[in-house]
Amino acid sequence: MSDLFKNLPREIMAPVKGERMVFRITAEDTNGTYTEFDHFIAPGQGFSPTHMHETQTQKWEVVSGTAAYLVEGVEKTAKTGDRVVIPPGKFHIDPYNQTGSDELHLRRTISPEGGSQLFFTTWFVLACADSFDLKHPGYQFEPLPIAVLVHMLPAKSYTTDLPVWMQKIAIPVGALVGWLLGKRARYPELEQKYFATK
Numbered sequence: 721m722s723d724l725f726k727n728l729p730r731e732i733m734a735p736v737k738g739e740r741m742v743f744r745i746t747a748e749d750t751n752g753t754y755t756e757f758d759h760f761i762a763p764g765q766g767f768s769p770t771h772m773h774e775t776q777t778q779k780w781e782v783v784s785g786t787a788a789y790l791v792e793g794v795e796k797t798a799k800t801g802d803r804v805v806i807p808p809g810k811f812h813i814d815p816y817n818q819t820g821s822d823e824l825h826l827r828r829t830i831s832p833e834g835g836s837q838l839f840f841t842t843w844f845v846l847a848c849a850d851s852f853d854l855k856h857p858g859y860q861f862e863p864l865p866i867a868v869l870v871h872m873l874p875a876k877s878y879t880t881d882l883p884v885w886m887q888k889i890a891i892p893v894g895a896l897v898g899w900l901l902g903k904r905a906r907y908p909e910l911e912q913k914y915f916a917t918k
Contacts (some may be wrong), residue, residue: 724872724906725752727914728837734847738765741840747833749798752874754831758783759815763826766816776834778806780815785824787815811880834875838906841915842869845907848914865903867894872905875894 725747733740738761745756770790780787780803787798790813791806798804806812817824830836846865870877871891878884880905885918 725835725838728841729911732841732844734844736850737844739844739848740817741844743837744782746837747835750833752833755833756827756829756837757837759824759826759828761785761815761817763817763819763821763823766824768814768816770811770813771877772811773808773834774807774876774878775808775813776830776832776836776875776877777808777812778828780804780826780828781918782815782897783821783825783827785817785822787824787826789813789815796885806821832875835873836875838901839869839873842906843915845910849907849910864894864898864901867891868898868903869905871895 728743728746728748730743730746731741740760741757742760743755743757745754747753747755771789780798782798782800782802786800786801787802787804788797789796789804791810793810798806804815815824815826842865846862867890872895881887882890
């Protein structure tokens with residue numbers, strides 16, 4: 721396992737995003753087989769762009785609250801005790817909290833891990849550093865840091881913004897430009913600043 725994926729914080733949060741993740745089992749623990757984490761989402765938060773994972777299966781159980789999510793264009797909900805599986809290749813929006821005043825608590829598993837912990841850590845670091853606005857759907861973000869990050873992940877994911885074949889060309893090109901401009905897939909100094917590394 722590359723050093724890029726080692727010693728990541730086990731607890732991360734992005735106050736602007738209203739989210740916190742606590743990694744119970746990491747890629748280091750499973751040699752990349754899977755990761756398991758608790759995901760806490762404040763009311764009205766947790767939106768992600770519509771995307772799909774080529775090889776990863778996502779599972780989540782609603783520990784408390786009500787989760788809204790989207791699979792292949794169909795909006796669905798899951799309540800306390802419900803379990804959801806999103807297989808590879810399905811376009812979806814990760815669970816979000818559209819309920820009144822209750823925090824949503826999910827237990828999530830992603831397999832293979834594919835760099836998920838690194839992705840969420842860097843995504844939250846960039847949110848904390850105000851590199852992009854995660855307050856609403858249709859995030860406004862600087863694409864080059866995300867291209868560098870996504871290009872470095874073993875598991876590939878794609879959004880609905882462009883045809884997948886175009887993204888397979890654009891992401892490596894964007895990553896090269898981002899790398900030349902000093903963008904990185906990981907920012908350990910900002911992890912220290914924003915998260916308690918455990």
